Amino acid sequence: MRTLVLTAFVAALAAACGGGEKPAEAPAAPVTNPVDAATAGTVTGKVTFMGTPPPSEPISMSSDPRCMNAGAKTETVMVSGDGSLQNVFVYVKDGLGNLKFPVPTAPLVLDQKGCQYRPHVFGVQAGQTIEILNSDMTLHNIHAWPQTNQEFNVGQALQGMKDTHVFTTQEVMVPFRCDVHRWMNSFVGVVAHPFFAVTGADGSFELKGLPPGTYTIEAWHEKFGTKTASVTIGAKESKDVAFTFSG
Amino acid sequence: MLLHLFALLTAASTAVLIFAGGLVTSTGSGLSVPDWPNSYGWMMFTFPIENWVGGIFYEHTHRLIASTVGFLILVLAFWLWRAEPRRWVRRLGFIALGAVITQGMLGGITVLWYLPDPISIAHASLAQIVFCLTTTIALATSPGWRTGYVGRRFSAAGAAQAEPNDLRTLQRVAKFTLAVVYLQIVIGATMRHTDAGLAIPDFPWMFGHLIPDHWDPKIAIHFAHRVGALSVVLMLLATTGHVFAHHRRRLELLRPSILLLVLVSVQVTLGALTVLSRKEYVINSFHVVTGGCVLITTLILTLRAHRARFADAHATAADEAGAPVTAGPGHSGAAAGARA
Numbered sequence: 001m002r003t004l005v006l007t008a009f010v011a012a013l014a015a016a017c018g019g020g021e022k023p024a025e026a027p028a029a030p031v032t033n034p035v036d037a038a039t040a041g042t043v044t045g046k047v048t049f050m051g052t053p054p055p056s057e058p059i060s061m062s063s064d065p066r067c068m069n070a071g072a073k074t075e076t077v078m079v080s081g082d083g084s085l086q087n088v089f090v091y092v093k094d095g096l097g098n099l100k101f102p103v104p105t106a107p108l109v110l111d112q113k114g115c116q117y118r119p120h121v122f123g124v125q126a127g128q129t130i131e132i133l134n135s136d137m138t139l140h141n142i143h144a145w146p147q148t149n150q151e152f153n154v155g156q157a158l159q160g161m162k163d164t165h166v167f168t169t170q171e172v173m174v175p176f177r178c179d180v181h182r183w184m185n186s187f188v189g190v191v192a193h194p195f196f197a198v199t200g201a202d203g204s205f206e207l208k209g210l211p212p213g214t215y216t217i218e219a220w221h222e223k224f225g226t227k228t229a230s231v232t233i234g235a236k237e238s239k240d241v242a243f244t245f246s247g
Numbered sequence: 248m249l250l251h252l253f254a255l256l257t258a259a260s261t262a263v264l265i266f267a268g269g270l271v272t273s274t275g276s277g278l279s280v281p282d283w284p285n286s287y288g289w290m291m292f293t294f295p296i297e298n299w300v301g302g303i304f305y306e307h308t309h310r311l312i313a314s315t316v317g318f319l320i321l322v323l324a325f326w327l328w329r330a331e332p333r334r335w336v337r338r339l340g341f342i343a344l345g346a347v348i349t350q351g352m353l354g355g356i357t358v359l360w361y362l363p364d365p366i367s368i369a370h371a372s373l374a375q376i377v378f379c380l381t382t383t384i385a386l387a388t389s390p391g392w393r394t395g396y397v398g399r400r401f402s403a404a405g406a407a408q409a410e411p412n413d414l415r416t417l418q419r420v421a422k423f424t425l426a427v428v429y430l431q432i433v434i435g436a437t438m439r440h441t442d443a444g445l446a447i448p449d450f451p452w453m454f455g456h457l458i459p460d461h462w463d464p465k466i467a468i469h470f471a472h473r474v475g476a477l478s479v480v481l482m483l484l485a486t487t488g489h490v491f492a493h494h495r496r497r498l499e500l501l502r503p504s505i506l507l508l509v510l511v512s513v514q515v516t517l518g519a520l521t522v523l524s525r526k527e528y529v530i531n532s533f534h535v536v537t538g539g540c541v542l543i544t545t546l547i548l549t550l551r552a553h554r555a556r557f558a559d560a561h562a563t564a565a566d567e568a569g570a571p572v573t574a575g576p577g578h579s580g581a582a583a584g585a586r587a
Contacts, residue, residue, distance in 0.1 A: 064300035139298055141281045143361075151361050153278050157287040157298070179279035180301040 034099045035209050041233035043207040045241035047088040047199045047219055053079040053247060059183045061115055066138035067181065069114030074183070076223050084203025085245060087121040088221050089173060089189040091196035092207060093228065095215035101193045107131040107164065110176070110186065112140045112156070117176060117186035121222070123196040124188055126170050134161045139180055146174040149190065153179075172220060187222055212237070219243040250326055254385035257319040258543075261378045264316045265539050267309040268374060269532030272439055276302030277362050283355040286310070313351060320347045320377075323384065335557075336387045343380035350377055364440050371436035375429065375539050382543040386550055395554060396499040414552050417489055417500070421549040424482040428542050431475035434468070435538060443468040444531075450522040476518060479541070483511050486548065503548040510541045 056073035078086035107129035111118040115136060124130055132142050134156040142163065143153040149167045156163065167174060167190040178184035189196055197205040207217070214232040224245040231239050271277050279302030280286045286294040286307055291314065299307055320343050327340035353370040360366060386392055438444055443465035453459045453473070459466050487504040494500045517534040524530055 063304070066300065138300060139287060139303065141279055143278050143281070145361070153281040153361060155281045155287045157289075179276055180303050182275055182302065 032100045033102055035101075035211055037209070039212055039235035040209045041212060041236060042238040043092075043210060043215070043217060043231055043233065043241055044238060045090070045205055045217075045243065047085045047090070047203045047205065047221075047243045047245070048083040049077075049079045049085040049224075050083065050244050050246045053077050059116075061181070061183070064115065064138055064181060067115035067136065069116065072114060072116060075116070075120040078201070080201055080203065084199070084201065085221065086199055086201050086203065088199040088203070088205070088219050088243070088245075089121055089123055089187070089196065090199065090205040090207070090217065090219045090243070091123065091172065091189055091191050092193060092210070093172075093216045093218040095213055096193055096195070096211075099193070099211070101125070103127040104194070109133055110142075110188075111135050112142075112178070112184070115140075115178075115181045115184060117178075117184055119186070119198070121173075121187050121198050122189070123198060124167065124190055125194060126168055126190050126192050127166060130165050130167070130188070132156070132163045132165065134159060140178050140184070141180055143177045143179055144174055144188075145177070146171050146190075149174060172218070173222075189220065217241055219245075221245055248390070250330060251385065251388040251390070253319075253326065254323060254381065254388050257316070257323050258378070258381040258385045260312070260316045260319055261374075261381045262536055262539060264309070264312045265374050265378060266532055266536040267305070267312045268371070269535030270305045270528065271309045272367075272371075273526065273528035273531040273535075274302060274305050276305040277367075278306075278358065279303045280306045280310070280358070283358045284310075310354075313354065316377075317347050317351060320344050320381065323381075327384070331388070333387070336384065339380060339384050339387070343377065343384065346373060346377045346380055350374060362440070364437075367440040368433070368436045371440065372433045375432050375542055378539050378543055379546050382546060383550065386547055391499060392551075392554065396497070396551070413493065414555070417486070417494065417552045418549070420482075420486050420489055421545065421552050424479075424486045425542075425545045425549050427475075427482045428479055428545050431472070431479050432538050432542060434472045434475050435535075438468045438472045439535075441465060441468060444526050445469075445522065447473070448522065450519045476515060480511055480515065483507050483541075483545070486545070490548075499551045499554075500548060503544050503551070507541065507544050507548065510537060510544060513537055514541055 054077050056075070056078065059069075059072045059074060061067040061069060061072065075087060080086070103125050108122065108124050109131045110122070111133045113135040115138070132154075134140055137159050139155065139157045141153055141155045144165070145151050146167065148169050148171050152165060154163050167188070170190055170192045172189045172191065173187040174190055176186040176188065195207045195210055197207060199205050210233060212233055212235050214230065216228055216230055218226055218228045220226045224247070227243045227245065229241045229243065231241055233239050282288065284291055286303075287298065289295070291307075291310055294307060320340075324340035324344040327337050331337050331340070350370065350373045353366055353373060357363065357366040357370055438446075441464075446463075446465035446469040447453045447459060449455065453470065454461070459470060487507055490497075490500045490504040514534065514537045517530060517537055520530045521527070521534050
């Protein structure tokens, strides 16, 4: 009897909540590995800084004599003589719709060398493994504090120690910090696709293999924030996008 | 007397621990040792000294000092249990032991959970309670407390100046001040752990105004701490002013009052310097421990103002111990003093 009453109650509740509406249409299944090499295009560009950039400051590593990295400087703002801005994460923010891309099996290595992270800014695909390596003769803790992914803090007491971590959700950017050496920080852009790049000393970037379409491209810098641009590429087309930051 | 000296040592160690804890947060080293109770896989006491580098130095020494304080409180609690005739003092020892164990657990949890604000704030706030407990034990075991501060007045006239029934106003004001000081410390801990210490970057103005011209949660917390500071100063002026006006011949009240004025001046200066120096870590840490000193000095003044109320407790304890007024020289003196 009790089961009967309960079933009736659940049925009534379901009817009340459903309101007689038609069931929502299931979202279309994602298209996996959608890039046709015959039609893929490219977005290239350059990131520059306008104005007088703040200078890179020398880092005092006196709190740990085993760091052995004399002359190390901060990597927050790195501008070349022609104004090229380094360490800018550029990626496709929007326009890929429901496309799904295979995740690289090769891990991406984040090294701790000379008590600095190498690289300072980098990108991975969601689901791709990050291998964190301690090349120093001292201890480090690797502390990532994302907003949507899982926070973690692990210690590496010995040279040569390795840990791996996988961020499962897109998030731009996830900061890394070493709480032992407070000057050590790094940023990873976690995206759901392979269309990202980090500018080098010449400020250039290239996003290859994009299906034809209209995209929002975002450039992120740890101090100067973000800039976005919209670009449309046709089959086999290459478009150039420029970003300019100022202090 | 030996027990009192040990209690004093324990209370002083608690102050050192609070300073060390202040250094941990001021240098941002709270997560530099990611595991707990181990340190990078080593048992805490065997962690090699050459690895005490960078932020680890602050976090690991904080853990070692905390362990030492925990051990001291453990010894103190059992010493009181064995040797102290007053039940409330014996209980205080075990309350302090429970508090310091809880404090250690909170410290571990906050590391393992990546410094969640509520846990870190509770850790900082409970630290001050532990400081209050060890201070109270040190006070209760002191010769002055035991003798009821008889003979500690400037003159015979002073002895007659303030009898217990004249202390009611001071008792009320001091209790309220104590609550205000502790609330201010909790707000300070909240400000510290929500990273709101520079939410208002200028001093004495606030964004160039008397009141901030814009608001967000961090600015509100920082503003509350400044308002709290003003409230503490006013309450301490009221309390100490009352002592100067009505009880200035009672040294046991006058001395902490003078000390409070010195401490609160130093504390306000340190608070200002913390902002102006952009949270320089030594200044910031001294601001934390000086806040604790303001709290315990207010507590001492409050307890001494209530000293006469402990008379019955003394007599009861002596009865329970089966050794009325001859339980010990201190105890008999305390009972006599309390009854005087």
